[in-house]
């Protein structure tokens with residue numbers, strides 16, 4: 481099997497007067513595990529349906545492997561789709577489920593069966609060929625659905641929140657399984673999810689969407705370490721946020737006047753004095769002052785300590801807002817109470833133009 485690249489070229493999708501996907505251009509590379517991440521209703525499924533051919537974009541083009549897909553329905557595109565509801569046939573054996581799509585291709589029964597057995601082996605279901613889906617666990621049924629989708633040898637596999645119906649343990653196990661299957665086949669995977677943990681653990685690159693707009697496309701590290709917008713900063717991972725007005729700024733750093741005092745941070749958006757800004761600092765980049773020489777210091781009221789094992793989550797209120805600090809579990813926080821000095825380095829904080837946060 482061979483993956484192909486997928487290009488969205490100035491694609492727009494409108495439903496009546498409502499624009500579900502604003503003008504979007506991006507390229508998903510051949511053989512890539514690419515995730516589209518965003519909250520419910522932001523337009524993820526709409527993008528997938530445009531790629532698979534179930535809907536035509538209102539504007540712009542979809543190209544797969546360089547070929548314009550305009551006017552081609554789902555059956556004439558090199559794509560296959562896996563829904564959350566797997567839609568396996570309960571009265572057919574697993575191999576017959578996998579072989580189902582091959583009959584229409586004129587393959588004889590023996591070839592269909594051979595091909596189905598190969599694919600079931602590929603997804604780790606050797607020995608389960610003759611059983612029915614009902615005899616399998618949820619994760620195994622998922623793998624039958626993947627084998628069935630791969631049977632037609634798609635260049636691009638489209639997965640619409642396929643793990644969300646599984647329980648937590650199975651979901652985490654299937655993350656590794658899906659990734660392994662993607663690597664083995666080399667097929668391009670476009671994986672849709674509202675779960676940032678799923679996107680971060682499986683993807684080569686991620687597009688983060690909000691309200692019909694792709695706000696950032698990047699590797700998992702880029703998305704986490706260099707969020708481009710306030711929404712990405714708060715939707716992916718945890719972030720503390722301090723709002724204020726830029727007091728002074730140069731190309732590298734900005735000083736933001738906040739209700740909690742001045743804060744120095746990297747000046748990501750070329751902010752200038754007088755602009756509204758937000759400063760983000762990850763809990764693992766903040767710390768208790770404890771004699772450290774920190775660029776930025778705040779006083780927080782200690783609320784509680786949650787033990788996570790190797791580290792602890794320390795919850796504070798600074799001014800009237802929450803502030804979280806992750807610290808290694810070294811026993812020294814046991815006696816925290818009342819007012820506590822905490823802080824962070826300017827290089828560990830990013831200032832950006834004020835904007836919408838993840839409000840969930």
Ligand SMILES: Nc1ncnc2c1ncn2[C@@H]1O[C@H](COP(=O)(O)OP(=O)(O)O)[C@@H](O)[C@H]1O
Pocket residue numbers: 495498500518519520521522523524525526527
């Ligand atoms: N066929 C349609 N007609 C009208 N509105 C639609 C249609 N399909 C999707 N929408 C709207 O477009 C927006 C994005 O939907 P969708 O792509 O399904 O979001 P997601 O998959 O991110 O949850 C939603 O507001 C949804 O109600």
Ligand SMILES: [Mg+2]
Pocket residue numbers: 521524525526640
């Ligand atoms: Mg959806």
